[in-house]
Amino acid sequence: MNDQQIVELYWQRSPDAVAASIAKYGSYCHAIAYRILCNREDAEECVNDTWVGAWNAMPVHRPNRLAAFLGKITRRAACDRLSANLAQKRGGGEVPLLLDELTACIPASPSAAQEVEDAELEAAVDRFLHTLSRRDCSVFLRRYYFAEPLADIARRYGLPLGTVKASLFRSREKLRKYLEKEELL
Numbered sequence: 001m002n003d004q005q006i007v008e009l010y011w012q013r014s015p016d017a018v019a020a021s022i023a024k025y026g027s028y029c030h031a032i033a034y035r036i037l038c039n040r041e042d043a044e045e046c047v048n049d050t051w052v053g054a055w056n057a058m059p060v061h062r063p064n065r066l067a068a069f070l071g072k073i074t075r076r077a078a079c080d081r082l083s084a085n086l087a088q089k090r091g092g093g094e095v096p097l098l099l100d101e102l103t104a105c106i107p108a109s110p111s112a113a114q115e116v117e118d119a120e121l122e123a124a125v126d127r128f129l130h131t132l133s134r135r136d137c138s139v140f141l142r143r144y145y146f147a148e149p150l151a152d153i154a155r156r157y158g159l160p161l162g163t164v165k166a167s168l169f170r171s172r173e174k175l176r177k178y179l180e181k182e183e184l185l
Contacts, residue, residue, distance in 0.1 A: 003066035010058035017058075018051045025067060029074040035147040036078040042085070046077040053077065075145070098144055101168070105176035105185070121184055128178045132171060139164060140171045 001020050009017035029050050033043035053073040063069035129137050135157065142148040142156070154164045179185040 006066060007058065007062060010054065011062070013059075018055065021051060021054060021066075021070065025070050028067060029070055032071055032074045032146055033078040033081075035149070036075070036082055037085070039085075042081050043078070046074055046081055049077040050074045071146075098147060101172065102144060105172050105179060117184075121179075124179060124182045124184050125175070128175055131178070132174070136167055136171055139167050143168055 001024065003024075006017055006020045006024065009020060026047065029047045030043055033046040034040065037043050037046070050070055050073045053076075054070060057069075057073070061069075129140065132140065139153055139157065142153045143150070148156075150161060150164055150168075153159075154161045157164070159167075176185065
């Protein structure tokens with residue numbers, strides 16, 4: 001079943017939409033959640049939350065790229081779960097390390113009142129990603145969006161680990177300079 005057919009099932013409020021999503025994207029969503037949480041049970045709960053989130057969002061939104069749409073819902077659920085886990089001193093996973101790596105280039109948002117500034121920052125980061133080479137952009141997204149471990153990224157692209165680290169370092173520096181130029185840092 002293709003993505004448009006699955007989306008149409010959601011719009012028709014058919015329970016088959018969830019079954020089709022699980023069949024096609026269950027492993028993909030689980031991988032995203034597990035990389036963030038490093039806990040199978042928590043990852044499974046986040047994936048289940050993804051199907052509920054997609055069910056609730058679909059009548060309003062009609063995603064062009066279902067994989068990205070579901071991945072975003074999963075990632076948000078996993079990050080929320082990680083925040084709850086860290087608040088309970090049960091943390092782990094790659095995300096705290098990732099956030100440490102990015103703190104020099106992305107300012108922290110002290111409150112929800114800064115949603116407009118956050119949207120500007122998100123748009124600026126998106127524009128920045130288009131300035132990177134295809135490989136550097138993919139490496140950056142694999143690390144900082146999908147929370148993929150460095151060794152997995154190196155293996156995926158057939159690169160030495162040091163090359164991946166250097167690429168990410170250079171990309172973070174470019175991002176910092178780009179955000180300074182945009183007056184967002």
